[in-house]
Amino acid sequence: MKIYHFNQDTGKPISAFSSDFILSRIIQTDGKTHIGCVYLGPQGVIGYHQAACPQLLLVMSGEGYVRGEEEEFTAVQAGQAIFWAQDEWHETRTDSGLTAIIIEGDSLNPATYMTPV
Numbered sequence: 001m002k003i004y005h006f007n008q009d010t011g012k013p014i015s016a017f018s019s020d021f022i023l024s025r026i027i028q029t030d031g032k033t034h035i036g037c038v039y040l041g042p043q044g045v046i047g048y049h050q051a052a053c054p055q056l057l058l059v060m061s062g063e064g065y066v067r068g069e070e071e072e073f074t075a076v077q078a079g080q081a082i083f084w085a086q087d088e089w090h091e092t093r094t095d096s097g098l099t100a101i102i103i104e105g106d107s108l109n110p111a112t113y114m115t116p117v
Contacts, residue, residue, distance in 0.1 A: 008039045017047030026101075033105030040064065040098045048091040054108040057082040057092065058101040064094030080117065083110050 011024035022039040032053075038046065040062075057066070058081045065073035066082050069089045076082060084090045086106075092098070 006037050011037070011039060014046075017049040018045065019047040020044050021046055023102075029105075031105065031107065033103065033107075035104075036102050038098075038100050038102055040092070040094045040100075042095065042097050044094050044097065046092040048089060051084045051086055051088050051090060051104075053086050053104050053106050055084045055090075056103045056108055056110055057084075058103070060099045060101060062094060062096060062098035064092055064098040066090065066092050081110060081114060083108070 006024045006026050008022050008024065011022035014021055014023050020040070021044050024037040024039070026035040026037060037060075040046070044064075059076050059078050061078050063075065063077040066076050067073045067090065068084060073091075073093065082092075092100075
């Protein structure tokens with residue numbers, strides 16, 4: 001058995017696209033699937049950018065706001081997952097802080113297992 005850290009202290013600050021969050025990488029598979037944990041502090045933001053591939057944001061704690069290509073934000077909270085298709089523009093913001101797992105990969109299809117809101 002091996003135990004690993006993926007806490008905020010092991011992450012890397014990200015500022016691209018006017019973002020303000022910490023990304024702690026978890027794993028990358030041979031099938032080009034990336035999994036990481038993001039830590040957004042108070043007033044944190046993952047800036048408006050285009051998805052390079054399908055992306056799934058799993059909110060683990062906290063709450064925030066997300067949007068796709070529309071200008072209106074939708075409130076999200078722990079226990080919810082947000083999916084963006086490849087090339088879709090999107091943004092995530094929080095007032096009080098948010099921790100989430102991000103999964104990115106060409107073959108993502110969350111509708112196979114999850115119930116839509």
